Amino acid sequence: MVAKNAFAAAAIGMLAVLGLAASASASQGRAMLADTMMMSMMAPAPGMMMMSMAPAPGMMMPMTFKQPALPYPYTATEPFIDNRTNTIHFTKHLATYYTNLNTAASTNSSLAMMKLEALVPALNMGTPKVIRNNAGGIFNHLIFFKTLMMPTAMTNSTNNTMLPEDIATAINSSFGNFSAFEKNMTETALGVFGSGWAWLTYNPKTKALAVEPTANQDNPLSAGLNYSGNTPLLGIDVWEHAYYLKHQNVRADYIKDWFMVVNWPQVSANYKAAMSGDMSMLTSYASA
Template identity: 40%
Template structure:
């Protein structure tokens, strides 16, 4: 039965997923640079075959205060994200270098290291870049195209936020996970995923979808400041969402029918 379900998922995912594989990422120049750097590092220190890296935040650790506190940002970025990167590097050691985006599609088949650590790396890299300090974030807004898509799928931006908050509640994503707004073959969709799974991974949702907005609801994302009050973290988080970046993500995935490339 399980097999039949996954076969159905593969089938429905194929139209979008083949495109994912073909998509040219705009940061291929960066990849070349990174490869160059990796080779240089390899020459200097042959033991370190370090393909993936934790990208620096685009803002200081304290920039998202008071909504996300500096200690949380530092541990979350340096330690949690750092561990995912170290583990995916270990799992891919000696193999051909593949952009982290491309590792997502077949992560479930590739095994727990790809699914958990590869997913963890992509999700966090995606997450950091869609946020901005509150005074900057409040000057951003969804593009006209994104707004139209949101209205069509959810009624309005406020309706979308309300549905997103309900999906982010502890009873909806139980335990560790993420909440996403994704572009699908049928407009925008709201979905929750467990652990470090994401909708780019074949088999996680009914079809492969392309996230444009994602929220980490692992307890480590909010526990130091909010403890058991996850809903407060979620409703406060809108204050640091960079809608210009979300709009860019939307434009990218609709044009390329592929997931958003991330730094790192």
């Protein structure tokens, strides 16, 4: 627990450093980042070695954030979410977030050291937009694609009646029944103005589930951005790039189709991970 708290504190400190650095002029930015990091570094715990914050001279910074392969065919969600949308969404939109975040990390050794599960909860109002938007975009999309249905023996027409017992019980306890949850999630997704997300989340304090929206590429975990701090279990992307090729401007039809391809066994796995506090499980892929 002490190590986990220390890691969280370090993550928040790194984001604060990045936020301060962003406010400096371009000519002073690198010096300010280095000076601020040195002042903000906490002394190592007894017996711990101080790790270098930058690559050794002559070493190239590796690609810090690496996009995994989608662990199912792009056609897996047909006919509800089409092959072309999945392909462009995953290989173009998501890939761009990786490119942008890796570009930022190539000049910020503190960012390059961070993992998404520590970075996203530490985002705050002082975080540069390039980090906030692209780190959030990666984290959100990995959850989104991971919770779409992979090819199984389950028929699409019975998808919403075949939930694993633990997530079904949690939904019933928090919302009354699945229909009430579905209505809440649909209304929340429809109510997002412009681009954003609707989420099914887990509150670690109350142990209850909730539905909540976020704007743009924000995530509920980012309490520093005035969100709940709850753990996302399932999210529906309501940016137009997620549905416009097939559903055009009819977001309601897209939401109905999305419900038909939710991978509920994966949502159940996310629920277990959230209860255990293991954020890394939310976005880890077998192919990563």
